[in-house]
Amino acid sequence: MTYAQWLQDFEIEAERREQREDPHWARGARLHPDVAKSIQRFQVGEAGDGANLIAKAGSGDYLAAVKLFVAEEQNHARMLAELLAAAGVPTIGAHWSDTVFVRLRRALGLRLELMVLLIAEVVALRYYRALRDGGGAPLLTEVAARILADEERHVPFHCHRLRGEFPKAVRALVFGAWRVLLLGVTITVAADHGRALRQLGVGRREFTVDVLAAFDAALARLQ
Numbered sequence: 001m002t003y004a005q006w007l008q009d010f011e012i013e014a015e016r017r018e019q020r021e022d023p024h025w026a027r028g029a030r031l032h033p034d035v036a037k038s039i040q041r042f043q044v045g046e047a048g049d050g051a052n053l054i055a056k057a058g059s060g061d062y063l064a065a066v067k068l069f070v071a072e073e074q075n076h077a078r079m080l081a082e083l084l085a086a087a088g089v090p091t092i093g094a095h096w097s098d099t100v101f102v103r104l105r106r107a108l109g110l111r112l113e114l115m116v117l118l119i120a121e122v123v124a125l126r127y128y129r130a131l132r133d134g135g136g137a138p139l140l141t142e143v144a145a146r147i148l149a150d151e152e153r154h155v156p157f158h159c160h161r162l163r164g165e166f167p168k169a170v171r172a173l174v175f176g177a178w179r180v181l182l183l184g185v186t187i188t189v190a191a192d193h194g195r196a197l198r199q200l201g202v203g204r205r206e207f208t209v210d211v212l213a214a215f216d217a218a219l220a221r222l223q
Contacts, residue, residue: 003061006157010068013153017075022082023146029139031087035131038196039080040092042127045120047077053117056110062161069154076147083143111165118158119182122215123189124151126207134200155214159221166222175219179212186211 001009031039050070057066081091128151131144166174190197190204197207 001160003065003160006160007061007065007068009153010065010072013150014068014071017072023079023139023142025082025086025139027086027139029083029087029137031084031089031135031137031140032196032199034195034199035135035140036084036087036089038193039084039131040089041193042124043077043080043084043091044093046073046080048073050074053110053113056113058110065157069157072150072154076150079143079147083139086139087137111162114158114162115178116181118155118162118218119178119185119215121151121154121158122182122218123186123211125155125214126202126210127189127193130197130200130202130207134202155218156221159218163222178219179215182215183208183212 050066050073054063054066054070057063084091125148128144128148132141132148135141135144186208190207194204197204
């Protein structure tokens, strides 16, 4: 796909989202306390304004697509906040994991930001799948399914931008270091959200293995 095609994809999705009714928040949701705490933390991570990424995105179709990507992420944050409200749970203002991710992403240029962002997206794939399949509450299932569908598009979008960024001479070294960072992040997430994952029927080891497999599939797109 070209960036023009990616832009069209995001525009089609934005129009579809505009026409689609929101989940029926008034029906409420019962969330296990551990799951609710976990969602609070992910909601913070989805709530960024994306200004730093947008500033690095250059111009043209890629910039326009990035802006729509950021809008989708912000919609995720909105839906998670509505989900928490439907369950009678407040949002939180910050969490240390999001602070670390933001500082790491902003450390250098666009390439590093996208590399760190891709880690977050791959972790999110497995997390929202766990929420969709193991949450139980219909409202939680619906929200997680909608977010997961977006994340499944976001990973190849970022892979498309990163393809060709790593010369063969350094690819093995870069990918190896990238995997080490991913593993550290995944283990941290699995530990931090372990109780929630257990309630969702996913063990820490299973979560970690699945994220690593998804990451390897993403790296295969960069070859």
